[in-house]
Amino acid sequence: MTEHLNRLTPRQIVFELDQYIIGQNDAKRNVAIALRNRWRRMNSPEDIQKEIIPNNILMIGATGVGKTEIARRLAKIADAPFVKVEASKFTEVGYVGRDVESMVRDLVEQAVGMVRTQKKEEVKLKAEQAVEDIILDALIPPVHGSSSVKIQPDNNTSEVMPENDAELNQRTRERFREKIRNGELDSRKIDIEVQQNQAPNVGMIGGAMDDVSMMNIQEMIGNMMPRRGKKRKVTVEEARKILLDEEASKLIDMDEVKMEAIKKAENLGIIFIDEIDKVASSRSGGGGGPDVSREGVQRDLLPIVEGSAVNTKHGVINTDHILFVAAGAFHVAKPSDLIPELQGRFPIRVELNSLTEADFYQILKTPKNALTKQYVAMMESEGVELEFEDGALKEIARIAFEVNSEVENIGARRLQTVMSLLLNDFMFDIPDVIGADSHIVVTAELVSEKLSALVKNRDLSQYIL
Missing domain, CATH: 1.10.8.60 (Helicase, Ruva Protein; domain 3)
Structure with a gap:
């Protein structure tokens, strides 16, 4: 996990960002240091690793100056899971705490997708061979069993003579295998069987149920239901695409994927919280109205940014070392209008310049x-x-x-x-x-x-x- 980051020095990170983002050198330097610090933490002595917390960043600047692009490009450079959310979406009436946790669950889903793609690439060759055999069986079904006969020559030694049909079938299959590899049969139609999960949609009657419980029930019922195949008539080219993903999935260990994904999200994940200024409330106002709701949202964000354990369908993830980048224009509110506890969790403040x-x-x-x-x-x-x-x-x-x-x-x-x-x-x-x-x-x-x-x-x- 750290080999890729090892090659990314702060200067190299800024150079990579310069390929896509003009100006904003102060912001680039700070995110480059934050990214390099992750490698430094993971290569520190084990007894101090848990104590080194990331320096979360608060970006201040008008719309369209590059705040989101800097965070998104940083994640791509680091090959890290990345999620962007708008803080204002957590201000809806009936807001509950689990909505804030959804950004962490989205991050884990991103990480699972990244690790699964990487694992599938590793087994791609084996999967391609399996797909080739399935397509070949659909085109030229193999002849099973041996119908060879023994002939007793004059010198009293037995000799086994192969049965003509089996030998012909084998030669034909090899010729068709070459044609499949060369793409000569891509337009040929064949029947294939595609696995389908028969899990029904589950609705609950009675009290409210949180997202994690619902996801776990859905997955549990899906695993209990038998997987049934569905016949489809497709071209060889389409069959190759459909079956490749299915065969690759059979070759990878999803438990290992989930473990790696959670580790990747915990150590490399980046969550970008946009429009943080929309939930900042003026200190000069009264004690009621929408300001109360905004402060409530900040207090719900606080434990996630501080570091807490969040339940996901793939397991429990700790947010202690996730890098949080918050951003806002702050035209009306000021960064100091955020609650002090949340301000303290974004120690690095960067002001982005308006574009000339x-x-x-x-x-x-x-x-x-x-x-x-x-x-x-x-x-x-x-x-x-x-x-x-x-x-x-x-x-x-x-x-x-x-x-x-x-x-x-x-x-x-x-x-x-x-x-x-x-x-x-x-x-x-x-x-x-x-x-x-x-x-x-x-x-x-x-x-x-x-x-x-x-x-x-x-x-x-x-x-x-």
Whole structure:
């Protein structure tokens, strides 16, 4: 588990984040240190490991400046289970504590999925061989048993002569096996049997039951019910996909998967709690109203962030070493409006900068997943070449920044709307009007022509996100 993290030094982590996120160097440095500290903890003496708690991070910044993207990319770099939740969803009427625990259960589900995928990859070769045999049996059923005969020659020595049908069947099967491997029979239809779980949906009459109990009952009844097969007529290509997952599942030990997944979630899991400012309550207000509900939500979040044991369908998970990253714009409330106990659980505070016009230009040009590169790839699939002049990128950045300043600052998300408005006519005309082998050049003049109304007409601008 720690081998992958060993290669990720803080500088290497920041370098990886730079491939997708422009600016926000302070935030990147802090999450890089937090991630590296996990490797440091797991490689510390055993007697001190449990005492080293993660430095949870509170990100403060307007929408669209990269808070979520930093956390999500960090999880991908670390190959760690990641869950994003909105704190505001826990403010509903009738809210109960188990809803807060659901984010930990979601994290365990993510971890189980990751470990299961890894295990299936390890047994993929064996599973492919088993699938090949099943498909071959469906195409050419094997001849069972031996019908060979003994012949007594003149020299009194017995000789066994193979029966012709069995030998022919074997040679035919080998020829068809080669055809299956080469994909020559992918379109051939065959009958296969797919296993189905006959577990019914369970409804409870009477008092309320928590999610874990319901999941456990469902799983228990599912295990008691017999698994029945269902015949399906599919192509060889489809059969290979359907059966591969089934055969790989038979080869892996799910108990081992669950144990590894819980360990992975406990030591590497990242939970991103967005809109934490929405549950912060003003200290100057009275003692009633919605502020009471918000403070209740914070108190329900507190034990999870502090470290507690949570029951899941896969086992008990301790949240002591899960990394929590909270984020909010804090336009109305302040971080100090959070209850002191919760503030203390987010010792690292990072303020993210609002995006400038220069940032917008770099976001369009530099990241691996830049919007311009996405549009180039989409048009390439139609055989159309799309090119952006440097002046066009600067003009797009200027307009996006201007609209953000005058209407509503939604950060980098503004670029998606502006780019869509700019290129929608081309996207509509391909391939009917603009055919393959065409070359489209986006110039600064074209950008000004297409988007000038957006900036001049404020009434129009308010309808653009």
